[in-house]
Amino acid sequence: MSIEAEVFEQAKKRARRNGFLFALLLVILVFLTLIIINSFLELERRGPHIARIKIDGPISNDVNFNRLIYDLGENPNVKALIVHINSPGGSVVGAESMFVALSQLSKEKPSVSVLGETATSGGYLIAVATDQIISRSNTLTGSIGVILQYPNLSKLLKNIGIDINTLKSSDLKASVNLFEKPTPKAIEEHKQLINETFLWFKDLVAKKRKLSDINLEKVSHGGVFTGRKAKKLGLVDLIGGEKEAVKYLEEKKDISGLPLVDWVHFKESSSVFDLIFREGDISSLGNKLLSNTGFRLYSILF
Numbered sequence: 001m002s003i004e005a006e007v008f009e010q011a012k013k014r015a016r017r018n019g020f021l022f023a024l025l026l027v028i029l030v031f032l033t034l035i036i037i038n039s040f041l042e043l044e045r046r047g048p049h050i051a052r053i054k055i056d057g058p059i060s061n062d063v064n065f066n067r068l069i070y071d072l073g074e075n076p077n078v079k080a081l082i083v084h085i086n087s088p089g090g091s092v093v094g095a096e097s098m099f100v101a102l103s104q105l106s107k108e109k110p111s112v113s114v115l116g117e118t119a120t121s122g123g124y125l126i127a128v129a130t131d132q133i134i135s136r137s138n139t140l141t142g143s144i145g146v147i148l149q150y151p152n153l154s155k156l157l158k159n160i161g162i163d164i165n166t167l168k169s170s171d172l173k174a175s176v177n178l179f180e181k182p183t184p185k186a187i188e189e190h191k192q193l194i195n196e197t198f199l200w201f202k203d204l205v206a207k208k209r210k211l212s213d214i215n216l217e218k219v220s221h222g223g224v225f226t227g228r229k230a231k232k233l234g235l236v237d238l239i240g241g242e243k244e245a246v247k248y249l250e251e252k253k254d255i256s257g258l259p260l261v262d263w264v265h266f267k268e269s270s271s272v273f274d275l276i277f278r279e280g281d282i283s284s285l286g287n288k289l290l291s292n293t294g295f296r297l298y299s300i301l302f
Contacts, residue, residue: 046077047077047259048077048079048255048258049077049078049079049258049259049260049261050078050079050080050081050082050246050249050255050258050259050260050261051072051075051078051080051081051082051261051263052081052082052083052084052260052261052262052263053068053069053072053081053082053083053084053262053263053264053265054083054084054085054086054262054264055083055084055085055086055087055098055123055126056084056086056087056116057086057087058087058088058089058090059087059089059090059091059094059095059098059122059123059126060090060091060094061091061093061094061097062094062097062098062265064265065098065265066097066098066100066101067265068263068265069098069101069102069104069105070101070104070105072105072263073101073104073105073108073109078109079109079253079255079258080109080110080111080112080249080252080253080255080258081105081109081110081111081112081130082111082112082113082114082242082245082246082249082260083102083111083112083113083114083126083127083130084113084114084116084242085113085114085115085116085119085123085126085127086115086116086117086118086119086123087118087119087120087122087123087126088118088120088121088123088143089120089121089122089123089124089125089143090121090122090123091122092122092146092197092201094122095121095122095123095125095126096125098126098129099125099126099128099129099204100129101129102126102129102130103129106129106130106131110131110248110249110252110253111129111130111131111132112130112131112132112133112134112245112248112249113126113127113129113130113132113133113134114134114135114241114242114245115127115133115134115135115136115139115141115227115236116136116139117139117140118139118140118141119135119139119140119141120140120141120142120143120224121143121144121145123141124141124142124143124144124205124235125201125204125205127141128204128205128208128209129208131252132237132238132245132248133235133236133237133238134236134237134238134239134240134241134244134245134248135227135230135231135236135238135239135240136227136239136240136241137226137227137228137239138226138227138228139226139227139230140224140225140226141224141225141226141227141230141235141236142219142223142224142225142230142235143222143223143224144201144202144205144219144220144222145198145201145220145221145222146194146197146198146201147194148176148190148193148194150176150177150178151178152178152180152181153178153179154179154180154181157179164179164180166179166180171183171185171186172185172186172189175189175190176190202216202220205219205235209234209235210234211233211234212234215233215234218233219233219235227239242260246260
């Protein structure tokens with residue numbers, strides 16, 4: 001080997017070694033930074049503060065998220081709660097369970113919902129559980145209603161020569177499925193199911209928002225409204241954002257100057273390490289539509 005080649009090979013080895021050491025140092029620095037950040041957040045949570053949580057994306061029946069809300073309600077250091085909502089809605093049961101959890105917290109502590117780009121259907125239902133609803137002037141909200149939607153592959157199967165033979169105890173058993181068109185009787189039964197849930201949703205909004213009969217009629221057709229229109233109809237209380245939410249809380253209760261502390265939910269804990277190394281427990285709405293878990297009612301803006 002020539003001297004030049006040997007020098008070049010040694011230079012490559014040094015570069016690889018230095019690169020490895022640099023990467024190792026970077027990992028250590030990141031790890032130490034996470035420890036410091038996590039310690040700082042834990043320190044903030046040990047003192048009086050305003051908790052802040054976020055509901056983002058399609059809503060499902062998330063047990064861990066509801067447990068977080070209940071825990072915040074019982075935490076003596078949490079003096080108030082701000083809920084940021086940016087969701088088109090989702091599972092009716094998921095929205096209901098979050099509504100119940102937030103309603104329970106709101107009996108003990110002041111709470112405010114801050115609506116983002118979209119807070120419709122089930123997303124709006126959750127907001128109703130808080131003491132105050134604040135919206136941007138161009139937030140899309142409303143869409144008060146319920147939907148049952150399912151694909152039907154019966155024509156496709158017929159075209160490709162596949163028959164699905166089904167034996168069941170009655171016409172209503174599994175009448176919503178991929179492989180057959182529901183009978184008129186089944187459709188009527190499902191409409192009654194949807195209407196029952198819709199009336200529950202509608203009455204809840206009317207009661208919590210104290211809407212007049214005229215405004216209730218205007219907002220009960222599944223329409224979507226801007227924040228400006230929603231305020232006129234009584235669906236939201238104020239145009240603004242987090243700044244206005246903090247101001248409302250400070251006026252409602254003597255909590256002036258308290259820090260805002262983010263709380264997130266995970267399977268086991270809510271440390272920064274979970275944010276980096278663990279997968280959250282928010283279920284995907286889309287991948288369940290065609291699953292074998294059965295159909296469910298949705299309150300969602302598609």
